[in-house]
Amino acid sequence: MKYAFFPGCVSRGACPELMQSLTAVAAHIGMELELMETASCTGAGVISERNQKLADALNARNFALAEQTGLPLMNICSTCQGVMSGVNERLKARPEYLAEINEMLAEEGLSYSGTANPRNFMWVLVEDFGLENLRSLVKRPLSELNVAPFYGCYISRPTDVLGYHDFPQRGVYLEMIIEACGATPVDYSGKKKCCGFPIITMNRTNSLTMAGNHVGEAQEQGADFMVTPCPLCHLNLDAQQPDAARVVQTPLNLPILHLSQLIGMALGIDDADLGLNRHVVSTNPVRERLHALPLA
Amino acid sequence: MQFKLNVRRYDPEAESPAPYWREYEVDVPANATVLDCLIHIREYVDGTLAVRCSCRSAICGSCMMRVNGQARLACATKATDMQESSEAITVEPGGNMPVIKDLIVDMDVFWNKIRQVKPWLEPVQPVPEREYLVPNETILDLTVAMNCIMCGACVSDCTSLEVDKNFIGPAALAKAYRFVDDPRDEARQERLEELSDYGGVYDCTHCFFCVEVCPKGVAPLERIVEIRERAQSAGVTNNAGTRHAVAFEGIIRDSGILDEPMLLLKSIGMNPVEQLKNVPGGVRLLRAGKLPLASGPFHHKIPGHGNVQRLFEKVEAAQEA
Ligand code: SF4
Numbered sequence: 001m002k003y004a005f006f007p008g009c010v011s012r013g014a015c016p017e018l019m020q021s022l023t024a025v026a027a028h029i030g031m032e033l034e035l036m037e038t039a040s041c042t043g044a045g046v047i048s049e050r051n052q053k054l055a056d057a058l059n060a061r062n063f064a065l066a067e068q069t070g071l072p073l074m075n076i077c078s079t080c081q082g083v084m085s086g087v088n089e090r091l092k093a094r095p096e097y098l099a100e101i102n103e104m105l106a107e108e109g110l111s112y113s114g115t116a117n118p119r120n121f122m123w124v125l126v127e128d129f130g131l132e133n134l135r136s137l138v139k140r141p142l143s144e145l146n147v148a149p150f151y152g153c154y155i156s157r158p159t160d161v162l163g164y165h166d167f168p169q170r171g172v173y174l175e176m177i178i179e180a181c182g183a184t185p186v187d188y189s190g191k192k193k194c195c196g197f198p199i200i201t202m203n204r205t206n207s208l209t210m211a212g213n214h215v216g217e218a219q220e221q222g223a224d225f226m227v228t229p230c231p232l233c234h235l236n237l238d239a240q241q242p243d244a245a246r247v248v249q250t251p252l253n254l255p256i257l258h259l260s261q262l263i264g265m266a267l268g269i270d271d272a273d274l275g276l277n278r279h280v281v282s283t284n285p286v287r288e289r290l291h292a293l294p295l296a
Numbered sequence: 297m298q299f300k301l302n303v304r305r306y307d308p309e310a311e312s313p314a315p316y317w318r319e320y321e322v323d324v325p326a327n328a329t330v331l332d333c334l335i336h337i338r339e340y341v342d343g344t345l346a347v348r349c350s351c352r353s354a355i356c357g358s359c360m361m362r363v364n365g366q367a368r369l370a371c372a373t374k375a376t377d378m379q380e381s382s383e384a385i386t387v388e389p390g391g392n393m394p395v396i397k398d399l400i401v402d403m404d405v406f407w408n409k410i411r412q413v414k415p416w417l418e419p420v421q422p423v424p425e426r427e428y429l430v431p432n433e434t435i436l437d438l439t440v441a442m443n444c445i446m447c448g449a450c451v452s453d454c455t456s457l458e459v460d461k462n463f464i465g466p467a468a469l470a471k472a473y474r475f476v477d478d479p480r481d482e483a484r485q486e487r488l489e490e491l492s493d494y495g496g497v498y499d500c501t502h503c504f505f506c507v508e509v510c511p512k513g514v515a516p517l518e519r520i521v522e523i524r525e526r527a528q529s530a531g532v533t534n535n536a537g538t539r540h541a542v543a544f545e546g547i548i549r550d551s552g553i554l555d556e557p558m559l560l561l562k563s564i565g566m567n568p569v570e571q572l573k574n575v576p577g578g579v580r581l582l583r584a585g586k587l588p589l590a591s592g593p594f595h596h597k598i599p600g601h602g603n604v605q606r607l608f609e610k611v612e613a614a615q616e617a
């Protein structure tokens with residue numbers, strides 16, 4: 001199990017604990033990661049609003065870099081996933097357009113032939129590694145913990161671009177992983193809605209209302225914490241949570257964990273290696289419950 | 297074939313008008329649509345159920361409702377496709393619009409927003425003696441937006457509308473695009489300015505719900521992104537949305553990857569009050585050890601970022617040529 005690993009920006013910026021926990025989990029389950037150091041940002045759906053072709057060219061370059069490694073491409077961000085899937089579809093549907101872009105990549109010695117199949121860590125974990133294997137490695141079943149899944153828009157829609165046709169269960173992978181870790185998924189209406197991140201600088205009140213609503217609802221449904229495969233969602237749900245609480249006028253105090261942190265806890269990996277201390281909303285209550293749980 | 301439907305009921309004239317759920321079992325042909333099931337209920341099981349429909353062929357847009365949690369045309373949705381397990385198919389009225397009775401919503405919200413974008417041509421002067429000539433490709437492009445049947449599915453599931461009723465919303469913005477890009481329209485600049493204002497294209501949060509639920513491939517989000525692009529190229533740039541996009545593009549050009557603090561500062565521009573609002577957030581990030589301070593608060597560039605810069609230049613040069 002070896003992957004061309006596209007880290008995205010956030011795991012190297014405001015969410016270092018994502019990189020840290022993912023690295024620890026990958027090592028633990030025997031997943032080898034070849035870091036794509038020279039890959040650029042996907043454009044996050046923002047560059048395309050100024051220049052679609054530019055965004056497509058940046059992604060074609062990243063795909064070509066992945067092809068060069070001969071390894072399957074893995075990302076760790078819902079937004080990266082959505083942008084990559086969308087661009088890939090466009091490039092594959094229009095060979096002349098791809099050829100034009102390839103001409104621009106030639107100077108760097110790159111060319112994209114259309115074989116990349118970008119997949120998020122969440123998909124790779126279920127589809128390649130398998131939940132049976134995960135279950136067999138669980139050292140500390142997270143029984144008694146209630147976990148609210150939060151997917152992020154870009155990994156949920158549009159389903160036809162994201163391969164839900166071939167993998168219809170992609171819409172419930174988070175719940176499946178939560179269960180495999182021994183915890184109980186919490187159902188609430190906001191789990192596939194928007195966290196509000198894309199408009200945080202344009203309409204702060206709307207953005208924080210979105211974040212606050214989802215956190216509040218999950219909390220009310222009895223969640224001990226929330227888990228997300230998207231570091232951008234994480235930024236809005238965790239770092240902005242105190243402000244979101246003010247906007248929705250509800251006391252909020254719900255730890256927001258990255259998917260790799262949830263898995264790491266179940267695998268019995270040390271807290272310090274999961275970066276659980278690098279959160280705005282303290283994860284201490286979760287850790288206390290966790291350490292009270294018996295090791296299997 | 298047997299289907300179980302769990303239907304959200306609401307009657308404002310009832311003694312206790314609180315909404316409630318009622319489960320029905322129907323025996324209908326295996327190829328029945330959800331609308332067929334509901335009509336069957338109304339005709340043979342419970343005549344009090346209120347449903348709106350007309351064409352039954354996905355043309356009129358009147359049967360929009362939420363089936364299994366998502367806005368759909370009931371007449372274009374097969375019951376078998378919705379029967380995911382032994383559980384009942386859930387049927388509710390569309391969201392973001394007030395419910396009149398049971399599955400019928402008040403579409404005034406929808407139409408008011410359509411009216412707000414002035415959905416008519418302001419003819420370019422002077423009016424030609426005969427017809428305006430419009431290139432074929434232009435009309436083909438507009439056809440995508442013109443395919444809208446005004447069903448309200450996108451409005452029902454829009455997450456921005458859910459938190460802010462002032463947002464113009466997906467259907468009306470897709471309609472606006474249809475006029476913005478029509479060469480016969482004279483009000484383009486004015487439209488772009490209005491659409492870039494509060495409640496306009498920059499309040500859309502990219503959630504893709506409208507793309508997912510639209511039964512006619514209008515993909516309102518894509519039209520919204522096109523309006524943003526048109527507005528920015530037409531010089532309508534004095535807004536937070538453009539500042540955000542310009543800052544983002546600049547950072548990627550320069551270093552290959554994004555750094556959030558820099559993006560925040562650049563997007564917010566020189567407005568000190570807005571800057572201050574973000575300070576608590578920034579301080580919290582620092583305190584939680586989330587910003588990689590060892591390397592300074594900002595990201596390093598990616599190795600070989602010059603390649604990314606050159607790619608920017610090439611794409612732009614090709615476009616100018
Ligand atoms: S989409 Fe996000 S995480 Fe992904 S590369 Fe871009 S800014 Fe970074």
Ligand code: SF4
Nearest residue numbers: 152153154195232233
């Ligand atoms: S929920 Fe927010 S950050 Fe997450 S994918 Fe959607 S828009 Fe992005």
Ligand code: SF4
Nearest residue numbers: 454500501503504506
């Ligand atoms: S993408 Fe924008 S317009 Fe479409 S549903 Fe989401 S917020 Fe609304």
Ligand code: SF4
Nearest residue numbers: 444445447448450510
């Ligand atoms: S854009 Fe699509 S979903 Fe929205 S009203 Fe028109 S047809 Fe219905």
Ligand code: FES
Nearest residue numbers: 352356357359371
């Ligand atoms: S009844 Fe006309 S669209 Fe469904």
